[in-house]
Amino acid sequence: MRYDQAAHIDELVRTANGHATRRDAIIQDSWRRCVSEHNLDPEVLRAPCIVTQARLREHQDAMEEFLQTARFGAETLYRQVAGLGYVMLLTDSKGVTVDFIGDPTFDNNLMRAGLYLGADWHEENAGTCAVGTCIATGAALVVHQTDHFDATHIPLTCTAAPVFDPAGNLAAVLDISALRSPSPKDSQFLALQFVKSFAHKIETANLINRFRREWIIKLAASPEFADVEPAHALAVDGSGRILGFNSMARELLCREGGSQGDRRPLVGRPISEFLDLTVDDLPRFAHSRPASQRMVRLSASGVPLFAQTLPPPGRPAGIPASEAPTPTLPQPLQALFRDEPAMHQVAARAAKLVNTQMSLLICGETGSGKEYLAKAIHASSGRVGKPFIAVNCAALPETLIEGELFGYEPGAFTGAAAKGKKGLVIEADGGTLFLDEIGDMPLALQTRLLRVLAEREITPLGRSRPIPVNIRVIAATHRDLVAEVKAGCFREDLYFRLSGAVLALPALRHRTDLPWLVKRLLAERKSTEGESLDIADEAMLLMRGYSWPGNVRELANALDYACAVASGGLIQPEDLPDVLRRPTDVMSPIPLAYRLPDAQARPLHASAPSAGRSDRDELIAVLAARQWNVSAAARDLGLDRTTVHRRMRRLGVMPPWRSTSSLQ
Ligand SMILES: Nc1ncnc2c1ncn2[C@@H]1O[C@H](COP(=O)(O)OP(=O)(O)OP(=O)(O)O)[C@@H](O)[C@H]1O
Numbered sequence: 172m173r174y175d176q177a178a179h180i181d182e183l184v185r186t187a188n189g190h191a192t193r194r195d196a197i198i199q200d201s202w203r204r205c206v207s208e209h210n211l212d213p214e215v216l217r218a219p220c221i222v223t224q225a226r227l228r229e230h231q232d233a234m235e236e237f238l239q240t241a242r243f244g245a246e247t248l249y250r251q252v253a254g255l256g257y258v259m260l261l262t263d264s265k266g267v268t269v270d271f272i273g274d275p276t277f278d279n280n281l282m283r284a285g286l287y288l289g290a291d292w293h294e295e296n297a298g299t300c301a302v303g304t305c306i307a308t309g310a311a312l313v314v315h316q317t318d319h320f321d322a323t324h325i326p327l328t329c330t331a332a333p334v335f336d337p338a339g340n341l342a343a344v345l346d347i348s349a350l351r352s353p354s355p356k357d358s359q360f361l362a363l364q365f366v367k368s369f370a371h372k373i374e375t376a377n378l379i380n381r382f383r384r385e386w387i388i389k390l391a392a393s394p395e396f397a398d399v400e401p402a403h404a405l406a407v408d409g410s411g412r413i414l415g416f417n418s419m420a421r422e423l424l425c426r427e428g429g430s431q432g433d434r435r436p437l438v439g440r441p442i443s444e445f446l447d448l449t450v451d452d453l454p455r456f457a458h459s460r461p462a463s464q465r466m467v468r469l470s471a472s473g474v475p476l477f478a479q480t481l482p483p484p485g486r487p488a489g490i491p492a493s494e495a496p497t498p499t500l501p502q503p504l505q506a507l508f509r510d511e512p513a514m515h516q517v518a519a520r521a522a523k524l525v526n527t528q529m530s531l532l533i534c535g536e537t538g539s540g541k542e543y544l545a546k547a548i549h550a551s552s553g554r555v556g557k558p559f560i561a562v563n564c565a566a567l568p569e570t571l572i573e574g575e576l577f578g579y580e581p582g583a584f585t586g587a588a589a590k591g592k593k594g595l596v597i598e599a600d601g602g603t604l605f606l607d608e609i610g611d612m613p614l615a616l617q618t619r620l621l622r623v624l625a626e627r628e629i630t631p632l633g634r635s636r637p638i639p640v641n642i643r644v645i646a647a648t649h650r651d652l653v654a655e656v657k658a659g660c661f662r663e664d665l666y667f668r669l670s671g672a673v674l675a676l677p678a679l680r681h682r683t684d685l686p687w688l689v690k691r692l693l694a695e696r697k698s699t700e701g702e703s704l705d706i707a708d709e710a711m712l713l714m715r716g717y718s719w720p721g722n723v724r725e726l727a728n729a730l731d732y733a734c735a736v737a738s739g740g741l742i743q744p745e746d747l748p749d750v751l752r753r754p755t756d757v758m759s760p761i762p763l764a765y766r767l768p769d770a771q772a773r774p775l776h777a778s779a780p781s782a783g784r785s786d787r788d789e790l791i792a793v794l795a796a797r798q799w800n801v802s803a804a805a806r807d808l809g810l811d812r813t814t815v816h817r818r819m820r821r822l823g824v825m826p827p828w829r830s831t832s833s834l835q
Pocket residue numbers: 506507508535536537538539540541542543544607647649723724727
């Protein structure tokens with residue numbers, strides 16, 4: 172044990188025995204809690220506790236939408252402090268690190284220090300630390316060097332702030348930490364302000380996202396800042412009842428309610444109890460009017476504030492949320508399918524993400540339309556009009572990928588083009604970079620890609636200064652990336668970075684809109700005589716019965732063939748490629764909704780005992796009917812998600828895009 176660790180333990184023991192110490196009160200209280208409530212022994216040095224991949228996934232799944240909303244804020248915070256040696260951690264309310272951004276070159280040191288995805292920083296395990304003590308107290312704080320309880324952590328400086336959900340419950344903790352820092356604790360004062368400010372932004376973004384179909388009221392103390400940085404934000408429904416708030420609005424309303432001696436919960440109470448307005452007044456506070464004319468007073472204290480209201484989309488004031496129309500999908504996403512539940516789910520999720528900075532991962536069998544979907548996302552986003560650059564990582568020789576992607580300066584290496592090369596990442600600036608077959612990207616380049624994603628800048632070969640880039644990365648694969656991670660062929664941190672949002676495209680044989688797709692593709696084609704074509708019912712029946720291993724690409728090819736050989740403007744069974752007419756290639760006539768994806772079509776007894784077979788069949792059927800959305804299946808079964816996940820593991824049931832070798 173090092174001398175500084177021994178001295179630290181000595182101070183802990185003396186404090187636990189009631190001796191005075193000059194530490195902040197919040198640290199002293201936490202030390203005492205660690206000894207008396209968590210039974211932590213100051214003399215034991217504990218290694219960081221990192222949860223298993225399966226548990227991490229469960230923690231991430233449970234707050235998926237929040238993570239998507241928080242990502243941009245967390246990345247922006249990281250960019251501001253990365254140069255000072257900080258990493259960024261976002262933990263859930265239990266202290267498990269569900270998002271992490273750090274310099275990949277420090278991986279091992281960060282992991283050893285517990286600054287890593289999956290690290291559990293709850294006070295019960297890790298002792299006094301910024302995240303754990305923030306969870307215990309609900310307060311933002313700095314835990315600097317020897318403030319930490321466990322002597323393992325005393326080189327670290329950590330600053331954390333709580334992020335509350337719209338009902339005022341702790342949702343997450345935002346933390347920045349550094350392996351090294353100056354000794355005075357004051358050096359972290361600005362870090363604390365930074366983290367608090369970003370926690371506030373994430374909280375407000377989460378509130379607005381969660382209640383985007385309701386009235387949002389933002390309040391600021393000055394007219395000049397009413398539209399720029401309104402401190403207080405709350406959501407109210409069409410009848411003027413409070414639905415949610417950020418922490419600053421909660422404090423303000425509690426003060427107001429408190430001054431009238433009313434301590435009832437805020438949710439459900441009419442906004443007119445707190446502000447001198449009713450729901451009918453809300454349109455008056457729309458952004459189009461000058462801020463100075465948007466004054467409102469707090470009912471109890473009479474203090475003036477300046478309001479800005481955001482109305483529910485496409486709904487005049489006063490109509491209850493339940494009667495609001497469902498928001499429509501952007502046209503390019505709508506054009507991908509017709510009345511097809513699995514595709515609708517993919518498109519609806521993509522629609523929510525089109526304008527976020529998040530990287531997306533599209534999974535699906537070959538030819539299922541991964542690039543087509545990526546283009547539709549690009550066309551639906553604010554990046555439309557900017558480049559969409561597609562790179563097939565499997566098609567480029569390993570030696571060329573680096574130069575093609577990241578570019579190089581003139582004369583960077585022997586054989587380099589005289590003018591140098593810009594690189595596809597820079598060419599995609601402002602737009603979308605589509606990385607097809609990401610599973611085939613060599614490991615060394617995965618590290619460089621990770622850095623581009625984390626830092627949003629790129630250093631071409633032979634250049635010393637990085638170039639900032641603004642790209643949206645969409646990756647695609649038909650492989651089981653989780654298995655690739657397990658086999659050491661794919662970087663785990665890159666996988667987590669890319670898989671923040673996974674869009675799983677259904678195979679064509681599982682799509683219920685095949686007839687519509689056939690007609691749509693036919694409308695784009697002509698016969699050799701230049702006439703439009705239709706398809707006979709018998710030919711359509713053959714198409715519906717075929718298993719389409721090459722998916723939409725194979726369908727398009729089959730129609731090209733049929734259009735070339737058909738005559739009289741109608742495609743007959745004999746105009747279809749032979750393979751469609753061979754009985755062995757035809758699917759068994761099980762009902763479409765219960766047709767199982769390939770991974771599940773293996774002999775069931777191979778992975779499940781016969782006693783469990785009917786349970787397994789039932790579980791697979793419900794999951795397949797819900798396009799493998801575990802939450803939806805759990806609702807159907809009347810179980811919670813964790814139980815369904817546990818049951819899936821026990822019965823060896825996996826989504827079609829994972830193989831049996833997947834990480835569990
Ligand atoms: N929804 C769709 N509507 C019309 N055509 C589509 C649709 N989806 C895919 N296609 C067509 O199917 C073909 C294959 O699509 P795409 O290249 O996007 O598949 P992929 O999954 O990326 O394939 P791969 O795995 O081989 O990279 C393309 O010709 C594309 O134009």
